[in-house]
Amino acid sequence: MSSQLISNTIRSSNIRRIITSVIIALIVLGVGLLNIRYIANFFAGPRDIDHSELLQIDDADKVSRNWVNVKADQAIDTGYQMVETSRTGRETVESNYLALVIDDRILLVESPSADEVTEVSGALIPISNEIRTKIVAEIEREEDLDDVFLPYMLDAGNFRMPGYIGMGIGGIILLFCAWGVFSGVMNTDPTRHPIMRRLSRFGDPTMTVSEIENELLAPRWQHDKLRITTSWLVYTVAADFSAMRLNELVWMYKQVTQRRVNGIPAGKTFTAIFCDSHGQQITVQGKNEQDVEAMLTEVHGFAPWALAGYNNDIEQAWKKNRAALIEAVAQRRAQPQQPETEA
CATH class of the missing domain: 2.30.29 (PH-domain like)
Structure with a gap:
């Protein structure tokens, strides 16, 4: 008769590795499902959208294909910018805000470029309260405009970059999870388990396990x-x-x-x-x-x-x-x- 402590520990270690890997993989896949609209747009690419459809949209979150190509009547530099100030006091322009004229309405565009171009590609997104207060409301007050801005804006940044980063990180995590499940399932030979490899410094790990388990009885x-x-x-x-x-x-x-x-x-x-x-x-x-x-x-x-x-x-x-x-x-x-x- 011998103790089964080491054998049970190895078995428990394999089961825990499999369960942990599956849970982490499910979390990664869950994050992907929460961003399914972005993923669909990422692979489908931007679509052309006409003025009539733009004018009918009242909630950008409800637009499934929100990565679009917009062709405006006119582009105007609003003069507003998002500026990042470092600890040393150095200022860096992160974004420029342009106004695209769409018939009798205006589409606000956040762009890394200040070029006044009428054809812009980007994601239709809701206007944040900060931008609505500091930019939209100020422009309407200064130019004596009333409710001319569309209730959403266009983010003309690099649409796919977050996807490349996210899929790269997610892919690496999923590979580790797959390896965790595979090693947990295939580690049926206890002599290949890390615990047994550590015990091999004492000689034949099988004999070492037998000795330890027998002594653990008393x-x-x-x-x-x-x-x-x-x-x-x-x-x-x-x-x-x-x-x-x-x-x-x-x-x-x-x-x-x-x-x-x-x-x-x-x-x-x-x-x-x-x-x-x-x-x-x-x-x-x-x-x-x-x-x-x-x-x-x-x-x-x-x-x-x-x-x-x-x-x-x-x-x-x-x-x-x-x-x-x-x-x-x-x-x-x-x-x-x-x-x-x-x-």
Whole structure:
């Protein structure tokens, strides 16, 4: 009889990967459906629209084919512009506003160009309250006009650019989702799973799994998801599994992370870090500082040769001279050790 913890974790990991990939793909497709009108216009291209149809439109949102080619009687530069000011004070003209004369009405056009052209391609969109107040109302007041502007405007910017960006990002996400589903379905061979590949550093992963699962039937110590068996330090969380040999434990310490929201301190996170002679780490987040300290004290009791507590000298040795640090700890393990209090 053996524990099925690792096998169940691998199975759970595959199922979670498939479900997550499907959910993300559905979200991407949902965003596409919400923008179905834009997508249809993107592929269909702009259509010619005559004056009579323009004059009959009262709501641009109800026009399905809203990417149109407009031919006006006259084009007039209103003199209004949208100007972006950088932090250094530099001003950049983002848009120019033109007035296209359509019979006895005026169609406001937002264009990157100030050229007074009578043939313009763009998307029919509602006029925002800001533009209606700052441009339309001002022009009507200055020119003594009354209700001559059509109740919508023409955005003559690059219609397809947002589509190229959106489809590029969406396509990449969908490819990752497809790979997630494929790998989750095809990962029926547990030896190919990332968990098994990590365990291969100990030798034959199948034999390693058998050894760990047999020892997990009677753990020597357990703290929530962290367990110590005869030979192993094991941590399981959600659909992941980590393990290191107890006799290869080199260093353990408490990590304190200050969380901030908009630069304002918003509490701390306390984590126990365990490092082995392969350079791998197991990271266990505690409920509070006392929880992490108790966890480290207990584990150190089972591995008294390991360095306990954080200091800059150990960190530098771990980063720059790890082999010497591991050798020093191996020599400590070869000698009888008394558990030390965490620094």
